[in-house]
Amino acid sequence: MSEKLLMKGNEALGEAAVQAGCRLYFAYPITPQSELPEYLSKRMPEVGAVFLQAESEVAAINMVYGAAGTGARVMTSSSSPGISLKQEGLSYIAAAELPCVVVNMSRGGPGLGSIQPAQGDYFQATKGGGHGDYHLLVLAPASVQEIVDLTTLAFDLADKYRNPVMIMGDGLLGQMMEPVTFPSEGSRELQPKPWATTGKTKDREKNVVHSLELLPERLEAHNIKLQRKYAQMEQAEKRWEEYLADDAEIVLVAYGTVARICRSAVDAAREKGIKAGLFRPISLWPYPSEALAKLTPIAKCFLCVEMNTGQMVEDVRLALEGRRPVHFYGRTGGMVPAPEEVLAQIEKLVAGRCEA
Numbered sequence: 001m002s003e004k005l006l007m008k009g010n011e012a013l014g015e016a017a018v019q020a021g022c023r024l025y026f027a028y029p030i031t032p033q034s035e036l037p038e039y040l041s042k043r044m045p046e047v048g049a050v051f052l053q054a055e056s057e058v059a060a061i062n063m064v065y066g067a068a069g070t071g072a073r074v075m076t077s078s079s080s081p082g083i084s085l086k087q088e089g090l091s092y093i094a095a096a097e098l099p100c101v102v103v104n105m106s107r108g109g110p111g112l113g114s115i116q117p118a119q120g121d122y123f124q125a126t127k128g129g130g131h132g133d134y135h136l137l138v139l140a141p142a143s144v145q146e147i148v149d150l151t152t153l154a155f156d157l158a159d160k161y162r163n164p165v166m167i168m169g170d171g172l173l174g175q176m177m178e179p180v181t182f183p184s185e186g187s188r189e190l191q192p193k194p195w196a197t198t199g200k201t202k203d204r205e206k207n208v209v210h211s212l213e214l215l216p217e218r219l220e221a222h223n224i225k226l227q228r229k230y231a232q233m234e235q236a237e238k239r240w241e242e243y244l245a246d247d248a249e250i251v252l253v254a255y256g257t258v259a260r261i262c263r264s265a266v267d268a269a270r271e272k273g274i275k276a277g278l279f280r281p282i283s284l285w286p287y288p289s290e291a292l293a294k295l296t297p298i299a300k301c302f303l304c305v306e307m308n309t310g311q312m313v314e315d316v317r318l319a320l321e322g323r324r325p326v327h328f329y330g331r332t333g334g335m336v337p338a339p340e341e342v343l344a345q346i347e348k349l350v351a352g353r354c355e356a
Helices: 009-019 035-046 057-069 080-085 087-095 122-126 144-161 171-175 216-236 256-271 289-293 312-320 339-351
Strands: 005-008 024-027 050-053 074-078 100-106 137-139 164-170 177-180 240-243 250-253 276-281 283-285 301-306 326-330
Touching: 005 009, 009 035, 009 100, 009 144, 009 164, 009 171, 009 177, 024 035, 024 057, 035 050, 035 171, 057 074, 057 080, 057 087, 057 100, 074 080, 080 087, 080 100, 087 164, 087 216, 100 144, 100 171, 122 164, 122 283, 137 144, 144 164, 144 177, 144 216, 164 171, 164 256, 171 256, 240 289, 250 256, 250 339, 256 276, 256 301, 256 339, 276 289, 289 312, 301 312, 301 339, 312 326, 326 339
Parallel strands: 024 050, 024 074, 074 100, 100 164, 137 164, 250 276, 250 301, 301 326
Antiparallel strands: 005 177, 137 283, 240 276
């Protein structure tokens, strides 16, 4: 491993993408992720790669569509309203089975909202913000180092499944600075992509990439094929972290920035003799439902904490299937919950014996 560098989250993500082999990047500036395109505008030419500021988010995602069709490693990034504008393109890319990485450093909403961190894009990311039956793989880092690690993973998963992968951060993660390390330098060997639209040669026929199927029988068959692929993802790509959850009577469920806050609240609760623990989903889709459900024999209740009005809490309730009460605490509009707030919620639930 290389030496540690102090980097802002957005910039570390850009460097990780370059080192993962990303050679095409199309985006449009929007706070709080603008340091990412700013960093790549300088960095990518240094490795002979292409940086292009598109005229809009819609243009950027369609450039990604075209570049992904050639088999190149390609990325785009934005923040909440910009990701909304990319939804039609993401549906097209998923239907055409093309690999790419999409970054969302989310902010307060709905509408233009604010430039402060939030988690109100959970439904959009995990339930499909575009049309049709499709899924993105969604990864949620909780530190700048994990941003680096999951960016590398995102490109590998995109190629493995020929599917878009979203890195779901927030404005706080994008802006904070932490020490990070990158993998040792060396060329990454990328797998050949015989499906890519690189032209007809004497050794191969031309490839065609599209998402239009006018015959319902063929479109249904394609949808069934996609669902089989998504089922494989659900089996193999669930990721999570547990903290003091083995004996926890109250389990907090949180991801990203909020998970860090909840970890501090868990420590504070333990100091007061309260058996609290934390379950942190790293993959938001596929959601690690089975792992969460395994905590029900000991846990008396669950507390879902989010920077929204209650979105992931639905997946928590689905995972637990009514076996334990699920409570929710959230802040929205760019407000970030403090550890003391979360601890107060823990104490309140424990005093009420975690009843629904």
